[in-house]
Amino acid sequence: MKKFAFTLILIIAALIVASGFKPATNTSDFDVASFSELPVQVGGRIKPLDSVARNTLLVLAARQKVVTPEGVTLSPIEWFMDLTMRPEVADTYRVFKIEFPDDLGIAGLAQKGQRHYAFNDLLPHFDEILRLYKEINPEPKKRSPYEQQIADLNDGLTLYHRVMHSLHPVGTPERLDRLVDEYQSYISSIAPGLVALRQQQAGEDYDAELLSRFIQFGDDYLKLSKTAYLRVVPPIAPVDPLDDWKNIGLELLDVMRGDDLSPYVTSYASLTMAYRLDQADMFNKTVEELRQRFIGEFPNDIDRVHFERVFNQAQPFYLSMQLYLLIFLTVCISWLRWSAPLAKAAFWVLLLAFTVHTLGLVARMYIQERYGVFVTNLYSSAVFVGWGAVLLGVILEKFYKNGVGAAMASLVGFCTLIIAHHLSMSGDTLEMMRAVLDSNFWLATHVTVITFGYSAMFFAGALALIFTVLGLFSKHFSKESAKSIVSMVYGITCFATLFSLVGTILGGIWADQSWGRFWGWDPKENGALMIVIMGAIVLHARWGGIVKERGLMALAICGSIVTVWSWFGTNLLGVGLHAYGFTSSGFWWTIGFAASQIFFICLLYLPWRYWRSAFGKDKNRREC
């Protein structure tokens, strides 16, 4: 039985990891995988269409799949293909998430129990949505949740519309079926069109019908150049990495200046026609052409783009999240039964989860070409905080082997990855860094060290939580168990203080290098300093014998609150150089977290007679 428990846990873990690497199930004959790797320039870097599809869908629907009215589940890229090439079908997919549709104040929209709506559901209400949008506070930071919901819906519709127009002009289905012809007739109308225009301006006779057709094209493509979301047309090789790519509309307009139409444009038109006619052979051939052209022109980027698609699909952080859950449950069970084999299994799974988590971080470094830089934005800080806590957990588990380190590390890892998941809803998590922050050296040192300080503070706080819970409720919790957690918390707090101090200092040096002052009392700096002081309080209080076990635990939990303030709270203030933005729902989460921690502190100070553990009873006896 014991052996079986151990093996079972490992098998579950292996299945979880394997699920990330199974090839995508593609029932159609279309080469979706190759299509999803086609390159596009968005947000200052070249990435695969797959990333665009996922990010767009996350922003709109807050998830990475679409269920068609027929009940078929589509991957983000399959949805993207329908959106751009068969928009009349995609308009029936429910991709707009509205959290509280009843509260929107749009009569006839909300359907009971339905939080996702299709473009066609929203279509009859466009005027109403636009009217409401005009009434809300134009300052995004001052919007109420209701106003934010209206703004999100309006922005979502705009994004949807722009992404739809990414690969070619959109119009009636008939137009999409004849895209290649349209471009042909456009190109052939340019020369005579320009002549007619000149004749008209000179007051001579001209072909009015030809001119109006030519102007129609111009107007249309001008509009398209403003709407089309993606830059899918690279400049002519050899390409400077800092050159702008063009969107389809811009490329079509530039043909008027005498440029040749880029083959990328015509290829996308052929792709669309093939997809609409269900000609998989033609589609796959064109995708392959596009791919080969890209490989030829961007030999240095092709591997990274391919890798990013694989990374997207494997979702390593999602896998680690599942593994952390598994570890936490395993440890909890181990405290009740089969403790030795389960604790051992938990440790191995922890190592596995840590490895997957690490691979995810390294993969992001490779994609961003910033080696050693773990944290570039709020999202990646959440991912890294969890990773740091797990690293500390692995070390503790190696020394103490009692499951406490593993359980709490997996708890912190799980929670921070959930936070990261929610932060990822706002768009691309691999965004470019603003100029002043764009320093790999400082990102790799200051930001990494300070964020690791957060990990350690949270981990110490989490250990204090388990101390509270076990001390109050577990009969097995002895004096020795208490002592071991106390020494863990003490040790981790030492680490936290060291890292926070060094990180803060490095930040000061960076600030001196870029703004001319070592310290500016900026909210984020203050937050970091508060963590350092918190650490100093814990250590001095312990050295002075001012606090005993309970006091130390209470202070460690305070440390978590201070850290959350520094990490999120300061961003909510919207002042200072570090304010890189955060939604107001974050405010309530921060308050909620602080309240929950204060609740635990109150629990800690329950009189000893309520403590059911051996440790608590012993204390009670001494007091009497």
Added chain:
Amino acid sequence: MKALLQFFASLRLTVVLLALSMVLIFFGTLAQVETGIWKTQKDYFESVLAIWAYPEAWIAYDQLYWLRIPMPGGYLLGGMLLINLLAAHITRFKFSAKKAGIFLIHIGLILLLISELLTDLLSEESQMSVDEGASSHYSQEYRDNELVLIDRMHADFDTVHSIPIALLKPGKTVAVPESPLTIRTVSYYPNAQIGRSQEGAAPVESPANQGVAVKMNVVVTPTAVTYAENQINTATAYVEVLSPEGSLGIWLVSNVIDDRFPPQMVTLGEQSWEIVLRLKRHYYPFAVELVDFSHEKYPGTEIPFNYSSEVMVRHSDTTKNQKALIYMNHPLRYEGLTFYQASFANDDRTSIFQVVRNPGWILPYVSVLLMGVGMLVQFGMHFFKFLKKRATA
């Protein structure tokens, strides 16, 4: 005496002071939403006592408007921590190799507290804006003003008589150095709006009888001082210029009445001076020429990738001439000043540098080095002791 020393040396006091520091920093962060970083810094961290008031923007302000939380300010806490630390070292600590780490951390900390004080007292920040192809030999502060009388009699140079704004107290007089003139301040407004007089709306009766105020019918509306970042207070004053023979008239001066307006001249016999109230200037014995400013963006976006200014510094002592590229995280340190790329304007043709003089800039570096090493030593020793204990256990 001994009891007192013991009180000041106690770890309990350390913990209390640290806790109070945390409270101060917390409220000093919150207050920034209302009053901006600069004012908060003065109120909370460069003060003895700070008082936090319930912010108007928060919920239930109507019920809680009276709520005030007083707390010891930065100077008090910093000073107390310093005393606490020194007293602890006098009474409790005996130096030993075991405590070397703690000693280093504490020395670093003392140095850091001192360096912060020095920075508060000694550092000067100003901005220099230079157009491409042009050069500048002065920088401007953005909070402090000066009243100047400029004598343009010489062909080669101007003589500038400067009076600090702090001396402009209503009713008081100040003699202009090296000139026969005396300034009497009629009124002074730290921030105001300046505009053409509207029929029937003259918020402040204009006493002026000379210059722009009369010629262009300009009047003053005093407004509250702003502490917001990137906003400049419009310092404004009515000043009377007195000669030995009597009054020459009353002028309206303000830092928005600049070279867009006709110069306001004070004339006495043969001599004349231009009278200007302006942001305080620092003149240098060198000029910074902006050769080229560039502002790159990530391809296909508006996200800035890099700002950089290629400059040539020409000193009156030509051996000190220097060419430099100032860009993000790479300031130019020159003659005790540091030039940082701060901003740009004028469609990317003007570069704006932050010019900082901070004689104590090296101190934090030394201090943090000491603290960092101290921490490594201290926790390193703990850690190895722990490992050893584990190994023998």
